Structure formats: C-alpha cells, structure tokens
Amino acid sequence: MHDDSEVAVLRLGHRPGRDDRMTTHVGLTARALGADRVLFPDNAGQSLETVADITDRFGGPFDAELTDSPNAIIRNWEGEVVHLTMYGERVETVENEIRAAHLENGTPLLVVVGSEKVSFDVYEAADWNVGVTNQPHSEVAGLAVFLDRLFEGREFDREWENADRRIIPQETGKHVESVEE
Numbered sequence: 001m002h003d004d005s006e007v008a009v010l011r012l013g014h015r016p017g018r019d020d021r022m023t024t025h026v027g028l029t030a031r032a033l034g035a036d037r038v039l040f041p042d043n044a045g046q047s048l049e050t051v052a053d054i055t056d057r058f059g060g061p062f063d064a065e066l067t068d069s070p071n072a073i074i075r076n077w078e079g080e081v082v083h084l085t086m087y088g089e090r091v092e093t094v095e096n097e098i099r100a101a102h103l104e105n106g107t108p109l110l111v112v113v114g115s116e117k118v119s120f121d122v123y124e125a126a127d128w129n130v131g132v133t134n135q136p137h138s139e140v141a142g143l144a145v146f147l148d149r150l151f152e153g154r155e156f157d158r159e160w161e162n163a164d165r166r167i168i169p170q171e172t173g174k175h176v177e178s179v180e181e
C-alpha cells in the first residue's frame with residue numbers, strides 16, 4: 001500500500017481460455033487487498049484490460065502491466081521475493097520476518113503466484129517459499145490470505161483515488177454513488 005514501499009504481484013504462466021478468470025482474479029485481488037501493481041504474462045492482455053477497467057471505475061492507484069519475461073523479473077528484482085506455494089514454509093511462521101525485512105529495507109516486495117507447474121528455479125530464486133496451509137488450493141486464495149497477513153488488515157482502510165463510483169455498504173440491496181471530483 002502507499003504508506004509502505006511497493007508490493008507487486010507476478011502471475012507466472014497463463015493458459016488462454018482455461019486461466020482467463022483466474023488470471024483476472026489474481027489482478028483484482030492484488031488491487032483490492034493492497035498491492036500496488038500486478039504483472040501478467042504477455043498472453044494475458046484480456047486480464048490486463050479488465051483490471052485496468054476496474055481501476056478506472058473504482059479507483060487506484062493500481063498498475064497492471066504485461067511482461068514477456070516473468071523469470072527475468074524474478075531474477076532481477078531489487079528487493080524481496082516471496083513465492084506462494086503449498087510446499088513452502090508456513091505463512092504464520094514467516095510472516096513477521098517477511099514484513100520486517102520488507103519494511104526495514106524499504107525495498108519492493110514481489111509476490112509470485114503460479115498457474116500450472118512452477119519450475120524449480122523459481123523456488124531457488126525466491127527469498128521465501130510460503131505456504132498458506134500446505135494443502136493444494138488456489139493462487140487467488142493464497143494471494144488474498146498472504147496480503148492480509150502482510151498488511152495486518154490495514155488494506156481494509158485504504159482510500160481509493162480517482163474513482164468515478166463508490167459502493168455504500170448496505171445491510172441489504174446495492175447502493176452505488178457517483179463520485180464528483
């Protein structure tokens with residue numbers, strides 16, 4: 001979020017058709033739960049458009065980008081790299097260490113999530129391989145829980161800038177207000 005140094009999310013791999021919704025949801029979840037930026041593989045242009053459209057309507061700042069070399073992003077990242085994997089260390093064991101390193105160094109944090117099989121060099125390049133439970137589930141669920149642990153819930157208080165609409169929470173029904181700026 002914007003009171004801390006950057007948190008970016010990298011989606012590794014995208015199978016057009018099969019992964020369309022999941023890749024989009026990685027981006028929407030990154031945005032809603034406090035990350036600053038998402039990087040998608042360059043065959044996921046549709047997901048980028050959807051995330052950019054949501055940011056236009058519901059606010060930011062949040063950037064979505066395509067990359068033709070996700071592995072180079074990891075290798076050359078000037079900061080900490082967390083790879084979310086069911087095989088990793090327990091999130092509840094390493095979350096304090098990750099938060100402290102990220103905040104103390106003031107360097108950007110890259111959170112990597114996979115789609116299909118993730119190659120071993122990603123496990124080696126990561127500063128932490130982190131499991132949100134050691135059970136198989138989903139990149140979207142893993143990302144949501146990890147970000148919430150990282151930010152300790154502060155992402156819920158985020159103010160959205162340049163939105164053209166705002167949802168007013170209701171016990172029942174839907175209330176959406178236009179935002180005049």
Ligand SMILES: C[S@@+](CC[C@H](N)C(=O)[O-])C[C@H]1O[C@@H](n2cnc3c(N)ncnc32)[C@H](O)[C@@H]1O
Nearest residue numbers: 084085086113114118131132135137138139142
């Ligand atoms: C459907 S899984 C497939 C992973 C693949 N079978 C592999 O061995 O790398 C897709 C992604 O979801 C995330 N994921 C799934 N379960 C997870 C867990 N328990 N903790 C953290 N991330 C998880 C990981 O980022 C993973 O790459």
